[in-house]
Amino acid sequence: MSSTASWAYGPIENIAREKVLALPSGQTIWSQYEMTRQDVGSSILPYIATQEPGLSDHGIAHIANVMDNVGRVLGMNPSGAVDPGSRLEKIGASELLLLLLGALLHDIGNILGRERHNQVTEQTWRKSGKSSYNLWQNPDRKTIMALCQAHTGKASDGSKDTLKPLSASAYYFLGSQVPIGRLAAILRFSDELAEGEQRTSRFLLFQRMYDRENNEVFHRYAHCTNLTIDAAGDRVALDFRIELDDFQGSEDSLSEFRELLSLIFKRIAKLDDERVLTRAYAGDWLPFKEVSVVLEIVSDGDTIIELPQIVLNDFNTRAKGGFELRSINKNYDLEEVISKVEAHLGS
Structure with missing residues (x-):
């Protein structure tokens, strides 16, 4: 697979798109997401298996599964609709988009090897062919990287609680502060749930x-x-x-x-x-x-x-x-x- 032509947008992405397009600069923001998706979906995700052939899937199918899990844990029903009163109905556009970007990028470091793959997400993204990295402001990238880094590994104190250190700093996305600990927990849990044949x-x-x-x-x-x-x-x-x-x-x-x-x-x-x-x-x-x-x-x-x-x-x-x-x-x-x-x- 050399392109994302066969990678259809999932229900949670369609829900996010509707929320994002309602923002003042929604069309521009969603275009940035689409270009980022195309970038890593064509130049990185399909080729992780060539570098780490023994791993269970960490390519497009896995990313789509994690995204779907984000929707499901927040209250998207099996048909892809938003249940009334669910957490998904209440979540803001920027928070949901940030979760999708975290899901999209969290495993791309595997193309450089499994060991410490969450620590090399930024350098991997920065070197991707179409440079979607440069589409996002520095505070946005910092927050996206914090999400990706916290999805696995160990904290500086040696524990597996990679979420606790996030509370030490404020994180911003699209000009507003975001609840980084909560969002990182959602992404980490959604990734943990991405198992199956x-x-x-x-x-x-x-x-x-x-x-x-x-x-x-x-x-x-x-x-x-x-x-x-x-x-x-x-x-x-x-x-x-x-x-x-x-x-x-x-x-x-x-x-x-x-x-x-x-x-x-x-x-x-x-x-x-x-x-x-x-x-x-x-x-x-x-x-x-x-x-x-x-x-x-x-x-x-x-x-x-x-x-x-x-x-x-x-x-x-x-x-x-x-x-x-x-x-x-x-x-x-x-x-x-x-x-x-x-x-x-x-x-």
């Missing part, structure tokens, strides 16, 4: 064409994950379906299964940590109260293990992690599940 290739995965040592398990994770954002119910629902047939033919099938299940359990806990962090900085906008989880293990089309639904909320987990899922429900005992799978594989 759209981030991998089933063909490459099951032809064993991903690097077993470094990246394959993340592609397996994407393949078995289904995530639903229920903003009206203030809930995120995770549904995992692991097909044991996908492990057949491997000498290390049990080891590979253990690796995947361990990652799933860790990512469940991480998502709830992100939910708690989001509530701390954007609870008035994203008051997500819980993460629900179901997990099914299938062999030859038949369910052999079905773990009951568990709900992670502020009452049974801690903000900084450290808990085990089996403390919520004993059926989520990693070793016990692995033993059952081992017995099945050996039968």
Whole structure:
């Protein structure tokens, strides 16, 4: 893909466009967004995979997913309309546009390598072919970069709370101060929610064409994950379906299964940590109260293990992690599940 010709505008972009065009200089501002989108969408995003071929998708499909998640967490319904009374109905044009720019640019640093990719966003954007970087005023760029940098990594104190440092300074966009902490929390959570089989290739995965040592398990994770954002119910629902047939033919099938299940359990806990962090900085906008989880293990089309639904909320987990899922429900005992799978594989 060498252009954005096939990259259709998503529902959240259409909503943002309507809000932006109502501003005094709305047409000019929206044109700047369109040129930025065209710039990175043609010269950077399609080529991240050529530089980091083992990563799950960080290109146009992922960016579109993150943008859609921004809309969904704020109250856009599945049909792409704005629910009356939702946070999305109330958010200002400049704040929503800033979120879209953050979503658009947050991962472009991956083209220079995965390590510290959030730290090189500005230099990557500045060197992009059509220089959309220069279309924005310096205060605007500073704020966009703050959003992008905070979407992952660690803060200067070594913690994973990249949002806290943002409160030390005032940030401006299109001439007005913006609630940077809240917006950064929304972007970070929307990115965390961008998981699912759209981030991998089933063909490459099951032809064993991903690097077993470094990246394959993340592609397996994407393949078995289904995530639903229920903003009206203030809930995120995770549904995992692991097909044991996908492990057949491997000498290390049990080891590979253990690796995947361990990652799933860790990512469940991480998502709830992100939910708690989001509530701390954007609870008035994203008051997500819980993460629900179901997990099914299938062999030859038949369910052999079905773990009951568990709900992670502020009452049974801690903000900084450290808990085990089996403390919520004993059926989520990693070793016990692995033993059952081992017995099945050996039968």
